[in-house]
Amino acid sequence: xxxxxxxxxxxxxxxxxxxxxxxxxxxxxxxxxxxxxxxxxxxxxxxxxxxxxxxxxxxxxxxxxxxxxxxxxxxxxxxxxxxxxxxxxxxxxxxxxxxxxxxxxxxxxxxxxxxxxxxxxxxxxxxxxxxxxxxxxxxxxxxxxxxxxxxxxxxxxxxxxxxxxxxxxxxxxxxxxxxxxxxxxxxxxxxxxxxxxxxxxxxxxxxxxxxxxxxxxxxxxxxxxxxxxxxxxxxxxxxxxxxxxxxxxxxxxxxxxxxxxxxxxxxxxxxxxxxx
Amino acid sequence: xxxxxxxxxxxxxxxxxxxxxxxxxxxxxxxxxxxxxxxxxxxxxxxxxxxxxxxxxxxxxxxxxxxxxxxxxxxxxxxxxxxxxxxxxxxxxxxxxxxxxxxxxxxxxxxxxxxxxxxxxxxxxxxxxxxxxxxxxxxxxxxxxxxxxxxxxxxxxxxxxxxxxxxxxxxxxxxxxxxxxxxxxxxxxxxxxxxxxxxxxxxxxxxxxxxxxxxxxxxxxxxxxxxxxxxxxxxxxxxxxxxxxxxxxxxxxxxxxxxxxxxxxxxxxxxxxxxxxxxxxxxxxxxxxxxxxxxxxxxxxxx
Amino acid sequence: xxxxxxxxxxxxxxxxxxxxxxxxxxxxxxxxxxxxxxxxxxxxxxxxxxxxxxxxxxxxxxxxxxxxxxxxxxxxxxxxxxxxxxxxxxxxxxxxxxxxxxxxxxxxxxxxxxxxxxxxxxxxxxxxxxxxxxxxxxxxxxxxxxxxxxxxxxxxxxxxxxxxxxxxxxxxxxxxxxxxxxxxxxxxxxxxxxxxxxxxxxxxxxxxxxxxxxxxxxxxxxxxxxxxxxxxxxxxxxxxxxxxxxxxxxxxxxxxxxxxxxxxxxxxxxxxxxxxxxxxxxxxxxxxxxxxxxxxxxxxxxxxxxxxxxxxxxxxxxx
Numbered sequence: 010x011x012x013x014x015x016x017x018x019x020x021x022x023x024x025x026x027x028x029x030x031x032x033x034x035x036x037x038x039x040x041x042x043x044x045x046x047x048x049x050x051x052x053x054x055x056x057x058x059x060x061x062x063x064x065x066x067x068x069x070x071x072x073x074x075x076x077x078x079x080x081x082x083x084x085x086x087x088x089x090x091x092x093x094x095x096x097x098x099x100x101x102x103x104x105x106x107x108x109x110x111x112x113x114x115x116x117x118x119x120x121x122x123x124x125x126x127x128x129x130x131x132x133x134x135x136x137x138x139x140x141x142x143x144x145x146x147x148x149x150x151x152x153x154x155x156x157x158x159x160x161x162x163x164x165x166x167x168x169x170x171x172x173x174x175x176x177x178x179x180x181x182x183x184x185x186x187x188x189x190x191x192x193x194x195x196x197x198x199x200x201x202x203x204x205x206x207x208x209x210x211x212x213x214x215x216x217x218x219x220x221x222x223x224x225x226x227x228x229x230x231x232x233x234x235x236x237x238x239x240x241x242x243x244x245x246x247x248x249x250x251x252x253x254x255x256x257x258x259x260x261x262x263x264x265x266x267x268x269x270x271x272x273x274x275x276x277x278x279x280x281x282x283x284x285x
Numbered sequence: 286x287x288x289x290x291x292x293x294x295x296x297x298x299x300x301x302x303x304x305x306x307x308x309x310x311x312x313x314x315x316x317x318x319x320x321x322x323x324x325x326x327x328x329x330x331x332x333x334x335x336x337x338x339x340x341x342x343x344x345x346x347x348x349x350x351x352x353x354x355x356x357x358x359x360x361x362x363x364x365x366x367x368x369x370x371x372x373x374x375x376x377x378x379x380x381x382x383x384x385x386x387x388x389x390x391x392x393x394x395x396x397x398x399x400x401x402x403x404x405x406x407x408x409x410x411x412x413x414x415x416x417x418x419x420x421x422x423x424x425x426x427x428x429x430x431x432x433x434x435x436x437x438x439x440x441x442x443x444x445x446x447x448x449x450x451x452x453x454x455x456x457x458x459x460x461x462x463x464x465x466x467x468x469x470x471x472x473x474x475x476x477x478x479x480x481x482x483x484x485x486x487x488x489x490x491x492x493x494x495x496x497x498x499x500x501x502x503x504x505x506x507x508x509x510x511x512x513x514x515x516x517x518x519x520x521x522x523x524x525x526x527x528x529x530x531x532x533x534x535x536x537x538x539x540x541x542x543x544x545x546x547x548x549x550x551x552x553x554x555x556x557x558x559x560x561x562x563x564x565x566x567x568x569x570x571x572x573x574x575x576x577x578x579x580x581x582x583x584x585x586x587x588x
Numbered sequence: 589x590x591x592x593x594x595x596x597x598x599x600x601x602x603x604x605x606x607x608x609x610x611x612x613x614x615x616x617x618x619x620x621x622x623x624x625x626x627x628x629x630x631x632x633x634x635x636x637x638x639x640x641x642x643x644x645x646x647x648x649x650x651x652x653x654x655x656x657x658x659x660x661x662x663x664x665x666x667x668x669x670x671x672x673x674x675x676x677x678x679x680x681x682x683x684x685x686x687x688x689x690x691x692x693x694x695x696x697x698x699x700x701x702x703x704x705x706x707x708x709x710x711x712x713x714x715x716x717x718x719x720x721x722x723x724x725x726x727x728x729x730x731x732x733x734x735x736x737x738x739x740x741x742x743x744x745x746x747x748x749x750x751x752x753x754x755x756x757x758x759x760x761x762x763x764x765x766x767x768x769x770x771x772x773x774x775x776x777x778x779x780x781x782x783x784x785x786x787x788x789x790x791x792x793x794x795x796x797x798x799x800x801x802x803x804x805x806x807x808x809x810x811x812x813x814x815x816x817x818x819x820x821x822x823x824x825x826x827x828x829x830x831x832x833x834x835x836x837x838x839x840x841x842x843x844x845x846x847x848x849x850x851x852x853x854x855x856x857x858x859x860x861x862x863x864x865x866x867x868x869x870x871x872x873x874x875x876x877x878x879x880x881x882x883x884x885x886x887x888x889x890x891x892x893x894x895x896x897x898x899x900x901x902x903x904x905x906x907x
Contacts, residue, residue: 012444013413020800024695030687031696031704034774037767038711041722048725096618104612113619115893116626122821122889123882124828126855127633130862130878134632154625161622187611215715218830218855222862242717242831249721250835257725264718275713279706387793389698416796426787430809439805440795489791496795 042268049265052258058266062228062244065253072263074230075239078145081232082224082240083214085149090156091206097157098164098202103190114165121158128154129219137223145231145238148224155216156209163205167198204278211274215267217242241267333400334360334499334530336381336418341395343373343380344558345388350376352558354395356549358500363522363531365545365567367538369582372551373559374534378502381532382418383411399500416440418500419493424509425485427477427492433460434473436488440496455495462528463491464521483514487521494525501525503533507540519544538583542571550579633882636875639868648876654841654857656865661873663880665841669851670884673758673833674826677765678773682819685770686808689777689815694803705778712771720835723764728755728836731763736848751846754838759847761837765829769822776818780811780896817895824888828881830855854881 056071063070097117101110132151137143171194179189195202217240220226225237226247232238241263248260336358344350351373358364366374379385380393383404396403404414427436437456441449449455456473460466465487469480477488486506493501503522507515522531522544535541541548548571549564563576574580640648640661651662692705732755739749784807792806808815838850839860852860854877865871 013410016443016798016801017410017412020798023800023804027687027691027695030684031691031708031774033684034688034711034770035704035707037770038707038714040726041711041714041719041767044722044726045718093618093621096615097622100612100615100619104615110619113622116622118893119886119889120622120626122824122828122885123629124830124855124885126828126830126858127629127878127882127885130636130858130875131629131632133862134636134875135628157622157625185605186608188607190611211713215713215717217715217717218859221859225863242715245717245721246831246835249717249724260721261725264721267715268718271713271715272710275710382794384790384794387790412796412798414796415794420790420794422787422790422794424787426785426791428788428791428806428809430812439792440797443795443797443801443805492791492795 045261045264045268048258048261049268052262053265054262057259057262061230062239065251065256068255070259072239072241072244072259072266074227075241075244075263076266077230077232078224078227078238079214079241081234081238082145082148082152082220083210085146085234086152086156086213087206087210088153089149090153090160090209093153094157094160094206094209095164095202097161098168099190099195101161101165102168103194113161117158117161120154121162125155125216125218126221129222132219133222140235142235143223143225143237144235145224146234148220148238148240149234151219151223152213152216155213155219159209159212160206163208164198164202167201167205168194170201171197207274207278211271211278214274215242215271217246332360335400336500336530336532337398338381339396339398341377341380341393341397342558343376343385343391343393345392346390349556349558351380351551352554352556352560354551354559354561356561356564358530358532359547360530361526361528362546363526363533363544364547364549365541366532366534366549366551367536367541367582368551368559368562369553370536371557371559372553374536374551375504377551377559378504378532378534379420381500381502382415382420384415384420386411416444416496417498418502419496419498420502421486421489421493421504421506423505425482425489427480427485427488429476429478431477432474433469433477433480433488436477437491437495439492444496459491459495462494462525463487464517464524465491481514483510483517486510486514486518490518490521490525494529498529500530500532503531505534505536508536515540538571542567550574550576550582552578552582630882633875633879637872637879639872640876641872643869643872648873649880652843654873656867656870659867659869661869661876663854663873663877665843666852666854666857666877667880668843669758669837670827670853670855670881673761673765673837673851673853674823674829676758676762677769677826678819678823680762680766681770681773681822685773685819685822686777686815688770688774689781690803690808692774692778693781694807695799705775708771708774711767712775716768716829716831717835719764719768720832723760723832723836727763728760731755731760740848747845748847751844751848753848754850756836756838756850757848758837758844758851761833761851761853762847764832764836765826768829768832769826772825773819773822776821776896777811777815780814780818781807783814784810813895817892820888820892820895824885824892827853827888828855828885830859834859854878854884 056069058071058076059073060069060071061074062072097113101113128151132147136147136150175193175197176189179193180186220240220243224240224243226243227237227239245260245263245267248256248263251257338354338356341354342349342352354377366377368374376385381397385391385393393405396405399414399417403409428439431439434456437459438449438452441452441455457466460469465484468484477485480488507518510518519540522533525531533545545567547565548567550562550570551559552562553559563570563574563579570579571583574583644651644661648661649663649667651660652664653660653662654665692701696704732753736753736755736759740753743749788806788810789802792802797805833853834856837853837856839852839856840850841852841857842849844851858874858877862874865874
């Protein structure tokens with residue numbers, strides 16, 4: 010009977026430990042978020058959002074060009090990745106059932122595990138070194154490669170959740186296969202697919218490593234696709250590793266903007282998934 | 286359920302110990318005398334191997350699965366619980382070793398006495414209850430990462446820290462009781478999942494027997510097996526009943542008629558809660574049912 | 589032949605079916621594009637690293653010096669730093685990740701579980717640079733003063749703690765990596781644990797096991813290979829993680845047994861030197877590091893996916 014007590018106690022202790030571990034993970038999140046919120050709020054002002062960067066020591070200045078630059082690069086990435094991702098996802102779910110789609114699924118998994126810096130030097134070799142200059146376009150290509158796996162996977166999964174009876178109903182009406190997919194299957198999975206794309210965008214919006222040698226960064230305004238462009242994460246990186254305290258403070262401000270953007274997107278995306 | 290309806294007998298040693306002093310025995314006998322049919326069975330209900338269910342109700346959330354069941358399970362008998370699907374047979378069975386409450390939202394009221402002790406009393410540890418009331422499930426569920434030997438030893442190792450003395454003998458005895466020893470003695474250290482379905486189920490029986498329970502609950506133990514494997518399980522049950530009290534849930538009336546000593550028939554009422562319609566010796570239930578619904582069911586008119 | 593609305597309706601194939609073919613071809617080519625992309629990726633990496641590989645041969649992997657002045661480049665310090673930092677990070681994050689996953693899958697009340705899972709998943713969506721910034725300004729000072737100083741004074745005779753604490757270095761990189769892989773390891777393990785069929789839990793409970801015994805002796809062993817797969821995936825994450833590590837590890841191509849000293853990882857060395865390298869051999873050597881990094885993550889992910897898939901498939905067969 011002493012055993013029984015000991016076992017009960019051991020069970021209690023371990024169960025408590027599991028709760029504690031979960032609490033540690035949550036408090037790590039809160040620790041990071043708290044610093045970003047507090048120090049970031051101290052650095053946040055209108056200039057940060059509307060002005061160009063200033064040299065060290067010159068007061069004021071902001072990251073407005075990086076804000077616009079990030080939007081451009083992400084926009085390019087989304088434009089490139091969405092059609093490819095949707096197409097591959099549709100292929101897997103609607104035309105699959107052979108060895109090739111096992112391969113494609115496996116490749117999507119593998120690609121999602123390729124380190125972002127490797128994608129960065131790949132695109133550098135592929136585009137930047139051939140063109141001879143850094144560009145917003147190459148940054149967009151790098152991010153689009155990073156978005157692909159999750160768009161493919163969610164499209165595949167979401168389309169599969171549309172019941173076959175709906176496909177059969179449409180086909181039985183004499184509607185062709187592709188019209189069935191476009192006007193019955195895709196709309197049925199719209200909420201899930203949109204969420205997946207949104208999450209993929211949110212995930213790459215904070216990526217820095219693939220942009221280091223592609224979009225490169227730019228202290229001035231630029232909206233050109235074939236020229237180097239500033240992005241939020243890259244600007245944040247430059248400020249963060251600088252030894253100047255006003256730049257470091259701007260880094261916290263930028264971190265707040267970036268984190269808020271990403272958290273809001275992923276919260277919105279998840280919420281829409283829950284309602285879908 | 287008020288305290289007045291609870292059984293009088295609640296004394297025991299630590300964590301469902303085995304105190305049956307003469308005084309508690311007498312009181313226990315008094316408490317359940319009205320429910321038990323007069324005969325030799327009345328004395329056997331006092332045994333550690335008997336169970337006595339009184340006004341048991343159980344369910345999930347707002348749903349009541351079984352209601353108002355009062356039933357005695359005499360020692361060293363096989364009791365078959367039969368009834369149409371949805372009549373709460375499994376819920377009732379799972380209340381007998383407090384497995385029912387492992388489902389989220391599950392609740393149970395009333396009393397279930399093991400020997401003289403109410404297993405639903407506040408100070409009772411369900412973990413200890415399950416060591417005395419073993420269970421075999423519908424689908425064979427050996428632990429796939431363990432060998433045959435380790436599967437049987439799993440329950441024994443729980444109660445010991447470090448090496449378990451005489452583990453080999455206990456494992457062998459359990460496998461022999463489950464009539465599996467001869468088939469597996471040369472491959473004790475191979476994975477249990479490699480056995481055939483019928484062997485797996487006997488392995489699960491051996492696993493349950495190894496901790497030396499007094500009662501063995503079986504939830505449709507043969508429903509996933511072929512006829513030959515089913516027959517072996519039934520033979521096994523007839524052998525085991527010399528030392529164990531067995532309660533089996535089955536949807537197969539032939540099986541109930543073949544193996545059981547006593548049969549209880551559950552059926553759901555209009556409120557969808559399962560109630561005990563009739564119970565008694567198996568041959569009586571199957572040849573001279575007193576209730577019209579029992580007769581309809583066993584003659585296959587519904588269910 | 590039926591005539592409805594005055595038009596003849598034929599059962600023969602009409603030209604509209606070309607739409608189906610085109611559509612199918614488009615979808616197929618998008619899928620094929622992924623295959624092409626992977627092949628191109630491998631080709632470009634090999635092509636970029638070719639100069640270094642042909643100059644140094646396989647010694648590139650084991651050479652310990654990295655010296656742009658004498659034009660000798662070896663990947664060993666970066667490989668060593670990568671392996672040590674990510675294994676240590678996994679050793680730190682693995683146990684609490686498993687426990688937290690057990691909490692979420694087996695213990696946490698149903699009403700609470702989604703919010704905790706959500707918070708932990710948010711942790712995974714914070715950008716790497718933000719972790720880097722937090723690491724530099726919050727973690728490193730805290731590391732240097734109370735923690736590393738204490739270890740140095742009390743355990744300084746151990747090689748791991750036997751050098752001047754700088755804050756920045758291997759130990760801080762390990763700490764930030766551990767925090768970063770934690771949410772990922774938790775969510776993969778949680779999903780694997782959830783997939784364990786209930787009859788396994790019931791079998792153990794019915795033997796008279798306590799809650800923890802049920803989890804530890806039935807649920808976790810059943811999910812074993814999936815959990816290992818999940819931890820390997822987390823390891824792959826740690827191996828490829830770039831920005832936060834670059835900001836914290838100190839960026840020096842040294843092989844040191846001391847945890848306080850600066851080091852390099854494959855990714856941080858690329859991030860740090862790629863833009864400023866001018867000689868073709870230097871660039872190619874960095875490409876070589878990228879190829880090594882790609883190979884390591886490919887191995888880890890390939891193995892991990894197989895393990896996770898096996899659990900999934902095993903379950904499907906049981907059902």
